[in-house]
Amino acid sequence: MADEDLAWRSATQLITGYARGDFSPTEVHRAVRAVVERREPVLNALAQDSAETSERQAAASTERWVRSAPIGPLDGVPITVKENVARRGIPLRAGNAGSPAVLPTRDAPITERVLGAGAVVLGSTVMPDWGMLSSGVSSLHGISRSPLDPTLTTGGSSSGAGAAAAGGYGPLHVGTDIGGSIRLPGTWLGLATLKPSDGRVPLDTPYLGRVAGPLARSVEDIALLMRVIAQPDPRDWASLPATEIDWEETSFEPRGLRVGLLLDAGCGLPVDPEVRRTVEAAATVFSEAGAEVVPLEPWMSPELLDALDTFWRVRSYADLVALDPQAQARVLPFIVRWVTAARDVSGLRLMECYTAINTIRARTVAATQPYDLVLSPVAPMAAFPAEWPMPWGETDQGMAHIGFTAPYNLSGQPAATVNAGFTTDGRTVGVQLIGRRFDDAGVLRAARWYEAHRPAAVRVDWRAHDR
Structure with missing residues (x-):
């Protein structure tokens, strides 16, 4: 046994x-x-x-x-x-x-x-x-x-x-x-x-x-x-060069750090009040330890998020039309509806979307550069039913839930998550911790510090759910 x-x-x-x-x-x-x-x-x-x-x-x-x-x-x-x-x-x-x-x-x-x-x-x-x-x-x-x-x-x-x-x-x-x-x-x-x-x-x-x-x-x-x-490989043309990083280093001192607090993504769905309160409470842990927590204004817009969504739709539509009709019929219907909405996107519009992606990248780096760390929700909502393909079910709302996460994929910045609390019905809510470009180790040190200093009541006992 x-x-x-x-x-x-x-x-x-x-x-x-x-x-x-x-x-x-x-x-x-x-x-x-x-x-x-x-x-x-x-x-x-x-x-x-x-x-x-x-x-x-x-x-x-x-x-x-x-x-x-x-x-x-x-x-x-x-x-x-x-x-x-x-x-x-x-x-x-x-x-x-x-x-x-x-x-x-x-x-x-x-x-x-x-x-x-x-x-x-x-x-x-x-x-x-x-x-x-x-x-x-x-x-x-x-x-x-x-x-x-x-x-x-x-x-x-x-x-x-x-x-x-x-x-x-x-x-x-x-x-x-x-x-x-x-x-x-x-x-x-x-x-x-x-x-x-x-x-x-x-x-x-x-x-x-x-x-x-x-x-x-x-x-x-x-x-x-x-x-x-985290080691370079020639097969990846974007791979970073070899760098000496002490991943086990744990020292982190919040006192004197400038921490941005982003509670409005500027696009997508509004943040659930319970999610907002949870992230604010996480920011309080940093401020009580001596960090200067500064409200951060959004730099994304609905138009930029829509352009990213359109760009991805066209990419996946190309994957769909490359399949024969029998194979296309086996693709998840939600995905088929999502990608075919882009079948008439022009080349000009696609280039506008690509330009928007570069705008997201530039704005994200510029907005976060003045801060040692940025805290935000991960998503505007807590977990939803397992059968739903997206947080709103089967309807098409684009990518209305990733306004807090996608910008850092495009800017290339490291972003970690740690559980920070629960909704009143027991669903987990994480806080996202974002650092400057290439400061992966610094982000992990901040995340480890928060993990150790957050209230005991917000820690998850995964095994308890298996009893």
Whole structure:
């Protein structure tokens, strides 16, 4: 019988336990597998379950720890990667029943890094169609559900990664983010997350605004994973050069810092009062520690957000029309409606949208540069029903929920999330912490400080939801 307590240990606790001989990677793998097998029929987090392969990886790690010869900082730690992160021989489908399977002949840079560090890869996690929904609704996989409340969404598009992190499928999970896809599961599942700086974590197929980064149950584990995956790779033309970063550094002093507080995105849906109060309370923690908290005026506009939405619609419409009619019919109907709304967009309008994207980038950097840190909501609302593809259901409101997250994808700035409170009905609400360009380590130090100094009542007990 597996000791499921091991499945809920942090990555740093696992490494310490392996080094002391308290337990082995094989025992941890067995515990995590017990959780997966029990919860997966409801949570639906895994697109591909690598049970046999991960068992062999755990056994090899156990043998290395017996010899006191771990091969890297993640040796024996269970991890998952999102299904759009290539693993050699594992089909890539991007959550879409209409897309043909692509069989990678080599691992993505992230996969190479975690395997080289000794991690045990449990499998690939699900995502919605083409990653263009902020939920766990997929034409290929069905519906992913929150481990905190299966009636609620996981958030997306790193839906399976979020469900796995909050559900006890080991401590470390890799997602991707083009407009909020790591941070939205963060706020709706109470997780610690990081959207790294553009180019900090190399991708197989870089694209404007897209990054990959960690989801976990603690900021400490986020830092440990970044130590491994934040290394340059020539396959990513946007990859940042090698830089000496002390990811384990924890010193952070709020006193004297200038912290911007953004409570109005300037576009999209209005902020729910409970979300607003939660973020204001998080800002108070910083101000009471000596930071100067300054209200920050919005720089986004409905027109800029609409231009970004149109740009993405055209991109995905091109993907849709590349499919044959039978394949198109298998794509999620919501996505089909969303992309076909852009079928008559002119080339001139598309260039206007691209110009708007550059305007967002310029405004975001300029507005946030005077501040050491910026705090904001992650999304205007708390978690919504699991069956809804978007926070408003089946209607088309564009991207009205990502006004707080998408600007930093375009500016390339790092942004983390930490749970900061709960609504009156118990749904989690995260705070977003944004830093200057390339200051990923500084953002994580701030997030770790807040995680340690926030009120005890706002901390999430994920395991309590599995009892």
